[in-house]
Amino acid sequence: MTRRSRAAVHAGRLFSARLTLMRIVLILAVLLVLLFALGHDAMAKPPARDKRPPLSTKAEIDLARYMGRWWVIANIPYFAEKGKVESADVYALRADGRIDNTFVYRKDFDHAVKDMKGLAEVVPGTNNAQWRIAFLGGLVKVDYLVLEVAPDYSWALIGHPKRKLGWIFAREQDMGDEQYQLLLAKMEGYGYDTTQFRRVPQKAEQQGQPGFQ
Incomplete structure (x- = not known):
């Protein structure tokens, strides 16, 4: 390779490096503009904050009466339960005072029953x-x-401190x-x-009806 050809190769590489650097600078500039725009929009329109105090409960629950199967009549849909049908929570009191929680459901009415198991602990001093x-x-x-x-434990209302989750339970499958x-x-009222x-659809004919998932 002659001196002239080596110089041409070097010049080409230098031009390519400069072009790459310019592209990087341009991309960074675009990102900075986007970040500034997003930050400005966030400052101009701060997200609404829930000023209500966290939800609490004054209910007094007889655990022995509360155990057993509760059908999920309705909920605020979230990832774990969304789209499930014929779902229920089953509670069983353990000897150590904790509670076995089994969530049973079908993905559709022609699917087999599945379950998801949890373990609950009662917070002391909360009745x-x-x-x-x-x-x-x-x-x-x-x-x-x-x-x-309910006085006869035929239905129950379940909440979450931030009100992001909520359930209506009943002993009977239909309401x-x-x-x-x-x-x-x-x-x-809560x-x-x-x-x-x-x-939550508990019967096939409820699917697609107004108010149902």
């Missing part, structure tokens, strides 16, 4: 109304508030619209936006 439930060996933990139960609306009104609730 058995506040639990902490651990799933997946403790990787996922959920605060569980029993807000209210009439009038009873359901009464319980929704109770949830509204500060919930009840438009977030969706009924």
Whole structure:
């Protein structure tokens, strides 16, 4: 290779390096502009904060009566339960005072029954109304508030301190619209936006109906 050709190769490499550097600088400049724009928008429109105090409960729960199967009549859909049908929570009191929590469900009515197991601990001094439930060996933990139960333990209202989760349970698999609306009104009284609730199909004919998941 002659001196002239070596110089040409060197010049080409230098030009390519400069071009690459210019591209990097241009990309960084675009990113900075985007970050500034997003930051400015975030400062101009701060997210609305929930100024309400965390939800609490004053319910007094008889654990022995509360155990057993509760059908999930409605909930605020979230990743673990969204789209599930014929779902229920089954509770069993252990000798050590903790509670086995088995969530049973189907992905669809023609699918087999599956389950998800958790372990609940009652928070001391809460009249058995506040639990902490651990799933997946403790990787996922959920605060569980029993807000209210029927005198005969035929239905229960379950909440979460931040109101991001909520459930309506019943001992019977089906619930009439009038009873359901009464319980929704109770949830509204606990500060919930009840438009977030969706009924869980317990029968195939309920799928796709207004108000159902």
